[in-house]
Amino acid sequence: MFKCVIFDLDGTILDTEKAILKSLQKVLREEGKDYQLEDLRFALGIPGKETLRRLNVIDVERVHPKWAQIVLEFSQEVQMFKDIKEIIKALSESPIRTGIVTSKTRQELIDEFEPFGLSSFFEHTICADDTENHKPHPEPLLVCLEGLNATKNEAIYIGDSIYDMQCANSAGVKFALALWGSKTTKGFESADYVLNAPIDILNII
Template identity: 70%
Template sequence: MFHYLIFDVDGTILDTEAAILKSLQKVLVREGEEYQMEELRFALGIPGKETLRRLKLTDVERIHLGWAKEVLEFSEEVNVFKGLREILKVLADKPVKMGIVTSKTHQELKDEFDPFGLSSYFQYTINANDTEKHKPHPDPLLACLEGLGATQQDVIYIGDSIYDMQCAKSAGVKFALALWGAKTVGQFESADYILKEPKDILTLINH
């Protein structure tokens, strides 16, 4: 049984895939760059600035600000995954503590996550501004463990991307795949748990 559950946000708590990819595509067109949606999927799970650097764009700061504004234009396409809000409510009454490790910046969390009213369920949050190195590096997860006062053996990280799994593994923490966000188990052979739907999270604290 795990006493600490740490969650990723995009693709794990919030279904943000369409908003992230459509807004990125739109911003890139403005910069004279055309990409198919499929070519941009690598952006899911890493900080926005890292995405822009990998796309070899020069004025990263300016473009990142434009992208952050553009994402909000697609906010009607962002939802909490079905059943997850209810599970967070159940977990809030259990003897577990919850944290967040996300590649979103502090401002992005404020703009894109806080409006859903879920922030109070989490005792500690690490965002992209909090550590110099980001997923798949272990630093963000280790910082969250420290903030929660948790040990590696007592923690599980729940995420949907390969970066989440690599981050967990390098931090010496167990990893549970949120299949509702990942949509496939390919690449995730070394996941410790496969969660098919949000209610499966409860099995992590009851076994």
């Protein structure tokens, strides 16, 4: 059905929730701001600088790289979701073209994703610093489609956040909810597909 499968990264391929929230909580405390982890969940799925702006951090350009370093302290909290590597490998060995659209910066991708050894399975990756606009704006997804030489009708975007779904909807691309990352279907009633486990990806292509 689809010739191109594009993945979100955090919450879809990598289980990074604890690392992101705990590191954000730590850097904010160092900046004199104290938050409960639950109050920071909105940060999942949007670029780090946008998160800091929404938290009214004054010097975003100074604090953002500081956060990027602190998140590495929580690398033991990050792992691949069960069976996702096998599914991605199977896709890469098929005629299906694969890509990533993530809110991570290119450096964050290098530091936090490349150690898992999955980068070579993807033909094209769009990071936060590759486009002027970010999710939920459609630009990152549209740029990825261009890089993959694919049309919006040939592609599906797999993600776990409302921002991912809004990005796909705005780009005119079908959206599949990674339930293993989102842990809820609430708010995702307009998703084209709900995937309970990574193996379900193979059933929709």
